[in-house]
Amino acid sequence: MYRLLYPMRTFLIVSGGDEEINVMTADWVTVLSSKPFMVGVAVAPKRYTHRLIEKYGEFVVSVPTLEMLKDVWIAGTRSGSKKLEKMGASFIDSKKIATKSIGEAVANLECNLVDKRRYGDHTFFVGEVLHYTYNEAAFRNSKPNLKYNFLAHVALNEFVTFEDKIHKM
Numbered sequence: 001m002y003r004l005l006y007p008m009r010t011f012l013i014v015s016g017g018d019e020e021i022n023v024m025t026a027d028w029v030t031v032l033s034s035k036p037f038m039v040g041v042a043v044a045p046k047r048y049t050h051r052l053i054e055k056y057g058e059f060v061v062s063v064p065t066l067e068m069l070k071d072v073w074i075a076g077t078r079s080g081s082k083k084l085e086k087m088g089a090s091f092i093d094s095k096k097i098a099t100k101s102i103g104e105a106v107a108n109l110e111c112n113l114v115d116k117r118r119y120g121d122h123t124f125f126v127g128e129v130l131h132y133t134y135n136e137a138a139f140r141n142s143k144p145n146l147k148y149n150f151l152a153h154v155a156l157n158e159f160v161t162f163e164d165k166i167h168k169m
């Protein structure tokens with residue numbers, strides 16, 4: 001019943017260095033530390049992405065918006081880099097690692113793999129964020145601008161975005 005923790009934000013994980021590029025969709029992504037900036041992602045061992053993260057020791061967490069939903073769906077329902085032909089995403093060089101970033105994403109976090117551990121049916125990969133790039137309009141004043149339609153996953157093929165209405169304490 002992991003859905004009890006939903007809705008969850010949805011991200012794209014790029015892997016494969018600069019040679020075997022692949023993208024998969026992942027909900028199970030979290031911040032682990034701010035200084036140093038570290039993130040974790042749970043990836044099932046049968047994913048092609050799992051093999052590539054282990055092989056290259058790096059990955060990129062890309063932040064998609066609603067406009068990228070079709071790509072999010074393809075990346076999350078097909079396995080292997082042939083899916084890239086069906087996707088509209090374009091790849092741009094990352095600054096600190098060989099694995100590419102996604103040009104259309106509103107942020108890209110370049111991660112160096114620092115730890116991994118198997119928990120049940122997933123491997124938790126821990127990455128130190130060596131560099132990040134982002135769309136300044138989408139993160140105005142160091143916070144997400146909700147006009148940018150950040151994606152969250154409800155279940156199966158159902159996604160939502162956030163209402164642009166802040167409740168202040």
Ligand SMILES: Cc1cc2nc3c(=O)[nH]c(=O)nc-3n(C[C@H](O)[C@H](O)[C@H](O)COP(=O)(O)O)c2cc1C
Pocket residue numbers: 010022023024025026027028029042043044046047048049050072073075076077078079080081122153
């Ligand atoms: C919205 C969504 C979220 C997903 N989240 C995860 C996740 O957190 N971890 C995971 O291992 N798979 C997750 N998946 C499944 C993978 O994205 C899917 O199996 C994909 O085809 C793997 O691609 P690959 O084999 O090319 O790496 C998710 C799928 C969708 C549609």
